[in-house]
Amino acid sequence: MMNAATAANSSVYSQTQCRPLSSDVRGSIPYLNERKSRLVVRAGGGGRPPKEDGEKQQQQQQQPVSLRLDDVNPVGLGRRSRQLFDEVWRKFSGLGQISGTIRSDDQEALDALLVREGPMCEFAIPGAQNTTVLVVGATSRIGRIVVRKLMLRGYAVKALVRRADQEVVELLPRSVEIVIGDVGDPATVKAAVEGCNKIIYCATARSAITGDLFRVDHRGVSNLTKAFQDHNNKLAQSRAGKSSKSKLLIAKFKSASSLNGWQVRQGTYFQDVVATKYDGGMDAKFEFNENGDAVFSGYVFNRGGYVELSKKLSLPLGYTLDRYEGLVLSVGGNGRSYVLILEAGPSADPSQSRLYFARISTKVGFCRVRVPFSSFRPVKPDDPVLDPFLVHTLKIRFEPRRQRPVEGNATMKQDLRSFKLILEYIKVLPTGQETDFVLVSCSGLGIEPSRREQVLKAKRAGEDSLRRSGLGYTIVRPGPLQEEPGGQRALIFDQGNRISQGISCADVADICVKALHDTTARNKSFDVCYEYIAEDGRELYELVAHLPDKANNYLTPALSVLEKNT
């Protein structure tokens, strides 16, 4: 490699000497300009600084590139190694000077070289070097400890702060990249998620104003999830349109031709002849209206009747749903409930297929409904669990007997047997191994009762927006926070809003950092508090406690018993 690079340099040198170049040609070809500047630096001992264009290109070349065997291009590898060799040679030749100009970019390069040299202790996690974590709320009680723990484990950390004051800059470690922005502003949030792989959200509202609560706890989470998914989609576009984070499009209702293949059917659960005489009938249609929406609307007045929308799946060649986690639908409804039905079995013979159902509910207005495959239940109870590999048909069914009354519509009484559903798209979510978004929420304890309702409302809205986004999430709901050292007491992980004790900020930070690469932490919400002994007569269940320690991976056994997709 070194011999080839040296030979290339010699040939370049001879070429430059043989051909006299005019100033116009030299200015119009930046590559030759770059070579020229390098030769001058090397021959003359670096007396003259390189030109501006060469400087910019050198900055571009200095970007760190992670090489994988499948992505390696031999031509690019040879050129990149030659560039790296030339860069190192230029630096070594510059070391011999007694007095040299120290430029600002060299200063930054030296700082980056000295500070970001990897993990400083034995907490090293494989994969941490290639992971950039965005910490939102880095100046909060949990966020400060999260940033320190991430730096110790070798992660690259970005911190989103509202103002870069002097005390904020001094509060965070020096190698943390600080991004100024507000979580309520989508533009600054979009700039913050550039280059990040995971997000830890520790921010909380500092005032009791309801608008501030909803801005930080609900809209901030929503803005970050949207910006993060847009960033992942942009990465997927730059990688030939497909990556492990790309959603698979099943149906996108944009034009009238996109309704091809969908059929509207009717059916009934009762086969009684006597009951049919008194029914008012049912009808439904699926059409494209003048507003550009695909509307599935109709009424069901028969007792035990249903109408459904059905389509045989047509996926690209080789794609099956067993590599995916669930469905996500973007629908606009009026508060009705629907049943999603998947038909699985041999696609050539539908008589041997099995039906699996899951109930979804819509809101007034557009919303995204995320239905994991694990929530589908067989229609016949003795059928096996749904195998997504065999799914060949998707149905959306409306049956009026399962509707719950809408409280807000007491004034205008709507008939619960009529429905109108606007469909925007149906996609399949990819299966991921790790969590993408760690959200530190609130369990409600430790807040004065006058504010608890508002705070919990905002926190639950933020949690719901994260769950519907399709990202892999981990939602931590700690008890009242205490300023104690971490690792002193055993922790209790629970679901169901039953905890009553506090927890240290350092322990919550440790859970957030450990959950980044834990496969059991994906798509889970849990409460966490210190271990306690219930008073006599108030024991409801046996507590399972885990003692946090450096050498103890307490998170995987604690989270493996908890329910997923909660």
Add this chain to the structure above:
Amino acid sequence: MQGRLSSWLVKHGLIHRSLGFDYQGIETLQIKPEDWHSIAVILYVYGYNYLRSQCAYDVAPGGLLASVYHLTRLEYGIDQPEEVCIKIFVARKNPRIPSIFWVWKSADFQEKESYDMLGISYDNHPRLRRILMPESWIGWPLRKDYIAPNFYEIQDAH
């Protein structure tokens, strides 16, 4: 309509997907990579005793890689033997398919060529290595995102 082998597999509860029939009327099935070894033994016992060909291809740029197996049921006195085509699709990153060398020995060099050209790693193959390109070659030449090296720059090709 359903093919004969697909009906037989459904009757015995073996998970597969029917991909229809190709232009010669040969039944085509898709099988999961993790089920392929057991189903291969079942097909051999069922009577498919000859691996007519095995090849692999890249379905789409950035998409899946496919490994194709053409199996034939050779019997004495039969002029039109029963044939089936099995396709297994794997992801582009870390593609692994169980090797059928121990079921049909003629899969030896064909799986080596599929590994050489597309990078599909056949598990438990006894001598899986490159047979067409040099051992030090970087990349898989028949993938659709492969960039061919420019041999006029000899110093870059190695």
